[in-house]
Amino acid sequence: MTPRQRLAALLGLALVLSVPLVRSVCYIVSERELAVLLQFGEPVASQTKPGLYFKAPFVQEVVRLPKTLQIWHGADSAKLVDVPTADGKKIEVTLWAVWRITDPATFVRTLRTLDNGESRVKEFVRSTARDTITTHNLAEIIRSTDRKMTYTLGLPPEVVAAAALDAQAAPADPAKAGDPDAGAPDVPDFLVPPEAREPVALGRLKIMEQIKQSAQRALAADGGGEGQAEGEGEAEAEGRSRASQGRGIELVDVGISRIEFVPQVREAAFDRAISLMEAIAAKTIAEGEQRRQEIINRTNAEVEKIEGEGKQEASILRGRVDADVIEDYAKAINEAGDFYQFSRTLDAYKEAFKTDTRLILTTDGELLRMIKSLDPPASRKPDPATVTAAEPGR
Numbered sequence: 001m002t003p004r005q006r007l008a009a010l011l012g013l014a015l016v017l018s019v020p021l022v023r024s025v026c027y028i029v030s031e032r033e034l035a036v037l038l039q040f041g042e043p044v045a046s047q048t049k050p051g052l053y054f055k056a057p058f059v060q061e062v063v064r065l066p067k068t069l070q071i072w073h074g075a076d077s078a079k080l081v082d083v084p085t086a087d088g089k090k091i092e093v094t095l096w097a098v099w100r101i102t103d104p105a106t107f108v109r110t111l112r113t114l115d116n117g118e119s120r121v122k123e124f125v126r127s128t129a130r131d132t133i134t135t136h137n138l139a140e141i142i143r144s145t146d147r148k149m150t151y152t153l154g155l156p157p158e159v160v161a162a163a164a165l166d167a168q169a170a171p172a173d174p175a176k177a178g179d180p181d182a183g184a185p186d187v188p189d190f191l192v193p194p195e196a197r198e199p200v201a202l203g204r205l206k207i208m209e210q211i212k213q214s215a216q217r218a219l220a221a222d223g224g225g226e227g228q229a230e231g232e233g234e235a236e237a238e239g240r241s242r243a244s245q246g247r248g249i250e251l252v253d254v255g256i257s258r259i260e261f262v263p264q265v266r267e268a269a270f271d272r273a274i275s276l277m278e279a280i281a282a283k284t285i286a287e288g289e290q291r292r293q294e295i296i297n298r299t300n301a302e303v304e305k306i307e308g309e310g311k312q313e314a315s316i317l318r319g320r321v322d323a324d325v326i327e328d329y330a331k332a333i334n335e336a337g338d339f340y341q342f343s344r345t346l347d348a349y350k351e352a353f354k355t356d357t358r359l360i361l362t363t364d365g366e367l368l369r370m371i372k373s374l375d376p377p378a379s380r381k382p383d384p385a386t387v388t389a390a391e392p393g394r
Contacts (some may be wrong), residue, residue: 026054032067070117079094080129091259097221101249120222125215125249145200146200219249222247
Protein backbone atom coordinates (compact mmCIF):
# COMPACT_ATOMS: atom_id res chain seq x y z
CA MET A 1 0.00 0.00 0.00
CA THR A 2 1.38 3.30 -1.02
CA PRO A 3 1.57 6.28 1.37
CA ARG A 4 -1.17 8.04 -0.60
CA GLN A 5 -3.51 5.06 -0.18
CA ARG A 6 -2.74 4.89 3.52
CA LEU A 7 -3.61 8.57 3.88
CA ALA A 8 -6.90 8.10 2.03
CA ALA A 9 -7.79 5.15 4.22
CA LEU A 10 -7.05 7.09 7.40
CA LEU A 11 -9.11 10.01 6.20
CA GLY A 12 -12.03 7.72 5.37
CA LEU A 13 -11.81 6.04 8.76
CA ALA A 14 -11.69 9.41 10.47
CA LEU A 15 -14.73 10.54 8.52
CA VAL A 16 -16.70 7.45 9.46
CA LEU A 17 -15.76 7.84 13.12
CA SER A 18 -16.63 11.55 13.07
CA VAL A 19 -20.23 11.02 12.00
CA PRO A 20 -21.45 9.86 15.45
CA LEU A 21 -19.32 12.54 17.06
CA VAL A 22 -20.87 15.23 14.85
CA ARG A 23 -24.36 13.96 15.65
CA SER A 24 -23.59 14.12 19.34
CA VAL A 25 -22.37 17.71 19.00
CA CYS A 26 -24.70 19.20 16.34
CA TYR A 27 -28.47 19.12 15.80
CA ILE A 28 -30.75 20.68 13.20
CA VAL A 29 -34.07 22.39 13.91
CA SER A 30 -36.53 22.54 10.98
CA GLU A 31 -39.08 25.29 10.34
CA ARG A 32 -41.87 23.12 11.74
CA GLU A 33 -40.11 22.26 14.99
CA LEU A 34 -39.15 23.69 18.37
CA ALA A 35 -36.16 22.26 20.21
CA VAL A 36 -35.33 22.15 23.90
CA LEU A 37 -31.84 21.27 25.12
CA LEU A 38 -31.86 19.15 28.28
CA GLN A 39 -28.93 18.65 30.58
CA PHE A 40 -29.41 15.95 33.16
CA GLY A 41 -33.18 16.18 32.57
CA GLU A 42 -33.43 19.95 33.05
CA PRO A 43 -33.95 22.39 30.17
CA VAL A 44 -30.99 24.69 29.72
CA ALA A 45 -31.80 26.24 26.33
CA SER A 46 -34.53 26.34 23.70
CA GLN A 47 -34.49 27.01 19.99
CA THR A 48 -37.50 28.44 18.14
CA LYS A 49 -35.85 29.31 14.82
CA PRO A 50 -34.70 26.80 12.20
CA GLY A 51 -30.98 26.23 11.79
CA LEU A 52 -27.90 24.26 12.90
CA TYR A 53 -27.06 24.30 16.61
CA PHE A 54 -24.43 22.74 18.88
CA LYS A 55 -24.62 20.93 22.20
CA ALA A 56 -22.33 19.19 24.62
CA PRO A 57 -21.87 15.55 23.61
CA PHE A 58 -23.10 12.75 25.88
CA VAL A 59 -24.32 15.28 28.45
CA GLN A 60 -27.09 17.17 26.70
CA GLU A 61 -30.00 15.79 24.73
CA VAL A 62 -32.53 17.41 22.38
CA VAL A 63 -36.32 17.25 22.80
CA ARG A 64 -38.23 18.18 19.68
CA LEU A 65 -41.71 19.70 19.83
CA PRO A 66 -44.14 20.71 17.04
CA LYS A 67 -44.23 24.38 16.14
CA THR A 68 -47.52 24.01 14.29
CA LEU A 69 -50.99 24.59 15.72
CA GLN A 70 -52.46 21.74 17.75
CA ILE A 71 -56.15 20.92 17.58
CA TRP A 72 -58.14 19.37 20.40
CA HIS A 73 -61.63 18.14 19.65
CA GLY A 74 -63.76 17.03 22.53
CA ALA A 75 -64.79 13.42 22.04
CA ASP A 76 -67.76 11.77 23.75
CA SER A 77 -65.76 11.35 26.93
CA ALA A 78 -64.87 15.08 26.96
CA LYS A 79 -68.40 16.29 26.18
CA LEU A 80 -70.01 18.71 28.62
CA VAL A 81 -73.16 16.99 29.87
CA ASP A 82 -76.13 18.31 31.84
CA VAL A 83 -75.11 21.94 31.37
CA PRO A 84 -77.96 24.17 32.62
CA THR A 85 -78.61 27.40 30.75
CA ALA A 86 -79.92 30.57 32.34
CA ASP A 87 -83.47 29.74 31.20
CA GLY A 88 -83.38 26.27 32.76
CA LYS A 89 -82.60 24.17 29.65
CA LYS A 90 -80.29 21.14 29.98
CA ILE A 91 -77.89 20.70 27.07
CA GLU A 92 -74.82 18.75 26.02
CA VAL A 93 -71.95 20.70 24.42
CA THR A 94 -69.06 19.40 22.32
CA LEU A 95 -66.10 21.79 22.26
CA TRP A 96 -62.92 22.19 20.25
CA ALA A 97 -59.77 24.25 20.82
CA VAL A 98 -56.66 25.29 18.90
CA TRP A 99 -53.43 25.80 20.86
CA ARG A 100 -49.69 25.97 20.35
CA ILE A 101 -46.43 25.90 22.26
CA THR A 102 -44.98 29.37 22.78
CA ASP A 103 -42.22 28.64 25.29
CA PRO A 104 -40.75 25.18 24.71
CA ALA A 105 -38.47 25.32 27.78
CA THR A 106 -41.36 26.14 30.13
CA PHE A 107 -43.53 23.56 28.41
CA VAL A 108 -40.94 20.78 28.88
CA ARG A 109 -40.25 21.84 32.48
CA THR A 110 -43.94 21.91 33.54
CA LEU A 111 -45.90 19.64 31.19
CA ARG A 112 -43.26 17.44 29.53
CA THR A 113 -45.49 15.88 26.79
CA LEU A 114 -48.09 16.98 24.26
CA ASP A 115 -50.74 14.82 25.92
CA ASN A 116 -50.26 16.72 29.17
CA GLY A 117 -50.51 20.03 27.32
CA GLU A 118 -53.72 18.95 25.60
CA SER A 119 -55.18 17.83 28.93
CA ARG A 120 -54.38 21.25 30.41
CA VAL A 121 -56.08 23.04 27.52
CA LYS A 122 -59.09 20.76 27.79
CA GLU A 123 -59.42 21.41 31.51
CA PHE A 124 -59.51 25.19 31.19
CA VAL A 125 -61.69 25.24 28.07
CA ARG A 126 -64.28 22.94 29.62
CA SER A 127 -64.46 24.85 32.90
CA THR A 128 -64.71 28.32 31.33
CA ALA A 129 -67.24 27.11 28.75
CA ARG A 130 -69.49 25.64 31.43
CA ASP A 131 -69.27 28.79 33.56
CA THR A 132 -70.10 31.04 30.59
CA ILE A 133 -72.93 28.93 29.16
CA THR A 134 -74.77 28.80 32.47
CA THR A 135 -75.10 32.60 32.46
CA HIS A 136 -76.88 32.85 29.08
CA ASN A 137 -80.16 31.66 27.64
CA LEU A 138 -80.26 28.84 25.15
CA ALA A 139 -81.32 31.21 22.35
CA GLU A 140 -78.16 33.29 22.89
CA ILE A 141 -75.96 30.20 22.65
CA ILE A 142 -77.42 28.66 19.51
CA ARG A 143 -78.17 31.85 17.55
CA SER A 144 -76.03 34.74 16.34
CA THR A 145 -78.68 37.08 14.91
CA ASP A 146 -82.39 37.85 15.16
CA ARG A 147 -83.14 36.48 11.70
CA LYS A 148 -86.40 34.59 11.33
CA MET A 149 -86.19 30.85 11.78
CA THR A 150 -88.69 28.06 11.09
CA TYR A 151 -88.72 24.32 11.21
CA THR A 152 -87.95 22.91 7.78
CA LEU A 153 -90.02 19.72 8.22
CA GLY A 154 -89.81 19.11 4.47
CA LEU A 155 -93.11 20.93 3.96
CA PRO A 156 -93.92 22.33 0.51
CA PRO A 157 -94.29 26.13 0.31
CA GLU A 158 -98.04 25.96 -0.37
CA VAL A 159 -98.62 24.05 2.90
CA VAL A 160 -96.65 26.65 4.87
CA ALA A 161 -98.53 29.45 3.11
CA ALA A 162 -101.87 27.83 3.94
CA ALA A 163 -100.83 27.39 7.56
CA ALA A 164 -99.73 31.03 7.65
CA LEU A 165 -103.15 32.12 6.39
CA ASP A 166 -104.81 30.01 9.07
CA ALA A 167 -102.58 31.56 11.71
CA GLN A 168 -103.42 35.05 10.48
CA ALA A 169 -107.12 34.26 10.54
CA ALA A 170 -106.96 32.85 14.08
CA PRO A 171 -104.16 34.42 16.22
CA ALA A 172 -102.53 32.02 18.67
CA ASP A 173 -102.49 34.61 21.47
CA PRO A 174 -105.99 35.97 22.22
CA ALA A 175 -104.48 38.91 24.12
CA LYS A 176 -102.79 40.14 20.94
CA ALA A 177 -105.81 39.59 18.71
CA GLY A 178 -106.96 43.18 19.11
CA ASP A 179 -103.51 44.74 19.12
CA PRO A 180 -103.04 46.70 15.87
CA ASP A 181 -99.26 46.86 16.45
CA ALA A 182 -98.90 43.13 16.68
CA GLY A 183 -99.15 42.64 12.93
CA ALA A 184 -99.87 39.47 11.03
CA PRO A 185 -97.22 36.74 11.39
CA ASP A 186 -95.26 35.75 8.33
CA VAL A 187 -95.27 32.09 9.38
CA PRO A 188 -97.52 30.17 11.78
CA ASP A 189 -96.41 29.85 15.39
CA PHE A 190 -96.20 26.07 15.23
CA LEU A 191 -93.43 26.39 12.62
CA VAL A 192 -91.34 28.79 14.74
CA PRO A 193 -89.02 27.22 17.37
CA PRO A 194 -89.42 28.66 20.87
CA GLU A 195 -85.79 29.84 20.86
CA ALA A 196 -86.41 31.83 17.66
CA ARG A 197 -89.06 33.95 19.37
CA GLU A 198 -86.59 35.40 21.92
CA PRO A 199 -84.48 38.49 21.13
CA VAL A 200 -80.74 37.94 20.76
CA ALA A 201 -78.56 40.42 22.68
CA LEU A 202 -75.06 38.91 22.29
CA GLY A 203 -75.30 35.86 20.09
CA ARG A 204 -73.19 32.76 19.79
CA LEU A 205 -70.12 34.43 18.27
CA LYS A 206 -69.73 36.95 21.09
CA ILE A 207 -70.32 34.28 23.70
CA MET A 208 -67.61 32.13 22.12
CA GLU A 209 -65.29 35.15 22.25
CA GLN A 210 -66.06 35.47 25.96
CA ILE A 211 -65.23 31.79 26.48
CA LYS A 212 -61.99 32.20 24.53
CA GLN A 213 -60.86 35.26 26.49
CA SER A 214 -61.77 33.71 29.83
CA ALA A 215 -59.91 30.50 28.98
CA GLN A 216 -56.86 32.47 27.79
CA ARG A 217 -56.75 34.49 31.02
CA ALA A 218 -57.17 31.39 33.15
CA LEU A 219 -54.51 29.52 31.23
CA ALA A 220 -52.12 32.47 31.38
CA ALA A 221 -52.61 32.78 35.13
CA ASP A 222 -51.79 29.11 35.58
CA GLY A 223 -48.00 29.77 35.28
CA GLY A 224 -45.41 32.42 34.40
CA GLY A 225 -43.09 32.52 31.45
CA GLU A 226 -39.73 30.96 32.07
CA GLY A 227 -36.64 30.60 29.98
CA GLN A 228 -35.43 32.64 27.05
CA ALA A 229 -34.71 31.24 23.65
CA GLU A 230 -31.06 31.33 22.73
CA GLY A 231 -30.18 34.06 20.28
CA GLU A 232 -33.31 36.19 20.90
CA GLY A 233 -33.10 39.92 21.51
CA GLU A 234 -34.35 41.59 24.68
CA ALA A 235 -37.38 43.18 23.00
CA GLU A 236 -38.40 39.92 21.33
CA ALA A 237 -37.84 38.01 24.56
CA GLU A 238 -39.96 40.54 26.45
CA GLY A 239 -42.81 40.22 23.94
CA ARG A 240 -42.63 36.47 24.06
CA SER A 241 -42.58 36.44 27.86
CA ARG A 242 -46.02 38.06 27.85
CA ALA A 243 -47.41 35.33 25.62
CA SER A 244 -45.33 32.54 27.14
CA GLN A 245 -47.62 32.03 30.05
CA GLY A 246 -49.85 29.14 30.95
CA ARG A 247 -46.99 26.65 31.27
CA GLY A 248 -45.51 27.58 27.92
CA ILE A 249 -48.67 27.15 25.84
CA GLU A 250 -51.09 29.61 24.26
CA LEU A 251 -54.77 29.15 23.49
CA VAL A 252 -55.45 30.36 19.94
CA ASP A 253 -59.15 29.72 19.44
CA VAL A 254 -62.15 27.97 20.99
CA GLY A 255 -65.43 26.85 19.47
CA ILE A 256 -68.52 24.71 19.84
CA SER A 257 -68.96 21.98 17.28
CA ARG A 258 -72.25 20.58 18.55
CA ILE A 259 -75.07 21.47 20.95
CA GLU A 260 -77.67 18.89 21.91
CA PHE A 261 -80.42 18.55 24.43
CA VAL A 262 -79.97 15.95 27.12
CA PRO A 263 -81.55 12.58 26.13
CA GLN A 264 -84.76 13.16 28.09
CA VAL A 265 -85.37 16.59 26.57
CA ARG A 266 -84.32 15.33 23.14
CA GLU A 267 -86.85 12.51 23.29
CA ALA A 268 -89.55 14.94 24.38
CA ALA A 269 -88.61 17.26 21.49
CA PHE A 270 -88.81 14.35 19.06
CA ASP A 271 -92.22 13.42 20.47
CA ARG A 272 -93.42 17.00 19.96
CA ALA A 273 -92.09 16.98 16.41
CA ILE A 274 -93.85 13.66 15.76
CA SER A 275 -97.11 15.04 17.17
CA LEU A 276 -96.73 18.15 15.03
CA MET A 277 -96.16 16.12 11.88
CA GLU A 278 -99.09 13.85 12.70
CA ALA A 279 -101.32 16.89 13.21
CA ILE A 280 -100.20 18.35 9.89
CA ALA A 281 -100.72 14.97 8.21
CA ALA A 282 -104.21 14.62 9.73
CA LYS A 283 -105.11 18.13 8.59
CA THR A 284 -103.78 17.43 5.10
CA ILE A 285 -105.68 14.11 4.93
CA ALA A 286 -108.90 15.78 6.08
CA GLU A 287 -108.53 18.54 3.51
CA GLY A 288 -107.80 15.94 0.84
CA GLU A 289 -110.89 13.91 1.78
CA GLN A 290 -113.00 17.05 1.70
CA ARG A 291 -111.71 17.97 -1.76
CA ARG A 292 -112.20 14.36 -2.89
CA GLN A 293 -115.82 14.39 -1.74
CA GLU A 294 -116.39 17.75 -3.40
CA ILE A 295 -115.00 16.42 -6.66
CA ILE A 296 -117.13 13.26 -6.41
CA ASN A 297 -120.28 15.28 -5.68
CA ARG A 298 -119.57 17.67 -8.54
CA THR A 299 -118.93 14.74 -10.88
CA ASN A 300 -122.13 12.95 -9.81
CA ALA A 301 -124.11 16.13 -10.34
CA GLU A 302 -122.66 16.52 -13.82
CA VAL A 303 -123.39 12.86 -14.61
CA GLU A 304 -126.98 13.16 -13.40
CA LYS A 305 -127.40 16.36 -15.40
CA ILE A 306 -126.07 14.70 -18.55
CA GLU A 307 -128.24 11.60 -18.00
CA GLY A 308 -131.33 13.76 -17.36
CA GLU A 309 -130.72 15.78 -20.49
CA GLY A 310 -130.19 12.55 -22.45
CA LYS A 311 -133.38 11.01 -21.12
CA GLN A 312 -135.29 14.20 -21.85
CA GLU A 313 -133.97 14.32 -25.38
CA ALA A 314 -134.71 10.57 -25.86
CA SER A 315 -138.27 11.05 -24.61
CA ILE A 316 -138.73 13.97 -26.97
CA LEU A 317 -137.40 11.92 -29.90
CA ARG A 318 -139.50 8.90 -28.91
CA GLY A 319 -142.59 11.10 -28.67
CA ARG A 320 -141.90 12.56 -32.07
CA VAL A 321 -141.43 9.11 -33.60
CA ASP A 322 -144.62 7.81 -31.98
CA ALA A 323 -146.49 10.85 -33.21
CA ASP A 324 -145.16 10.25 -36.71
CA VAL A 325 -146.19 6.57 -36.54
CA ILE A 326 -149.67 7.44 -35.31
CA GLU A 327 -149.95 10.08 -37.97
CA ASP A 328 -148.91 7.54 -40.63
CA TYR A 329 -151.48 5.04 -39.30
CA ALA A 330 -154.12 7.71 -39.35
CA LYS A 331 -153.28 8.66 -42.92
CA ALA A 332 -153.33 5.00 -43.96
CA ILE A 333 -156.69 4.45 -42.33
CA ASN A 334 -158.15 7.56 -43.88
CA GLU A 335 -156.86 6.71 -47.35
CA ALA A 336 -157.71 2.99 -47.38
CA GLY A 337 -159.74 2.33 -44.31
CA ASP A 338 -161.73 -0.66 -45.58
CA PHE A 339 -158.76 -2.33 -47.17
CA TYR A 340 -156.66 -1.72 -44.09
CA GLN A 341 -159.39 -3.14 -41.87
CA PHE A 342 -159.74 -6.11 -44.18
CA SER A 343 -155.98 -6.73 -44.15
CA ARG A 344 -155.81 -6.51 -40.37
CA THR A 345 -158.76 -8.89 -40.07
CA LEU A 346 -157.06 -11.43 -42.30
CA ASP A 347 -153.96 -11.16 -40.15
CA ALA A 348 -156.10 -11.82 -37.11
CA TYR A 349 -157.61 -14.87 -38.84
CA LYS A 350 -154.15 -16.20 -39.58
CA GLU A 351 -153.18 -15.89 -35.97
CA ALA A 352 -156.44 -17.36 -34.66
CA PHE A 353 -157.05 -20.22 -37.10
CA LYS A 354 -153.97 -22.39 -36.96
CA THR A 355 -153.66 -26.11 -37.56
CA ASP A 356 -153.90 -26.98 -33.86
CA THR A 357 -156.82 -24.65 -33.11
CA ARG A 358 -160.50 -25.63 -32.78
CA LEU A 359 -163.13 -22.95 -32.28
CA ILE A 360 -166.89 -23.24 -31.81
CA LEU A 361 -168.48 -19.92 -32.61
CA THR A 362 -171.83 -18.58 -33.69
CA THR A 363 -172.32 -16.33 -36.65
CA ASP A 364 -173.15 -13.57 -34.22
CA GLY A 365 -169.53 -13.47 -33.06
CA GLU A 366 -167.47 -10.40 -33.72
CA LEU A 367 -164.68 -12.50 -35.22
CA LEU A 368 -166.88 -13.86 -38.03
CA ARG A 369 -168.52 -10.57 -38.76
CA MET A 370 -166.83 -10.22 -42.12
CA ILE A 371 -167.68 -13.77 -43.17
CA LYS A 372 -171.26 -13.24 -42.14
CA SER A 373 -171.52 -10.13 -44.24
CA LEU A 374 -170.61 -12.04 -47.40
CA ASP A 375 -173.40 -13.16 -49.72
CA PRO A 376 -173.74 -16.93 -49.83
CA PRO A 377 -173.58 -18.77 -53.18
CA ALA A 378 -176.88 -19.17 -55.02
CA SER A 379 -176.71 -22.92 -55.05
CA ARG A 380 -176.42 -23.16 -51.30
CA LYS A 381 -178.47 -21.50 -48.63
CA PRO A 382 -177.26 -22.25 -45.16
CA ASP A 383 -179.60 -22.48 -42.27
CA PRO A 384 -179.01 -19.44 -40.03
CA ALA A 385 -180.08 -21.41 -36.99
CA THR A 386 -177.45 -24.08 -37.37
CA VAL A 387 -174.21 -23.90 -35.53
CA THR A 388 -171.19 -23.52 -37.69
CA ALA A 389 -168.15 -25.52 -36.71
CA ALA A 390 -164.96 -23.93 -37.96
CA GLU A 391 -162.02 -26.22 -38.20
CA PRO A 392 -158.50 -25.20 -39.09
CA GLY A 393 -157.55 -25.68 -42.68
CA ARG A 394 -161.07 -25.27 -43.96
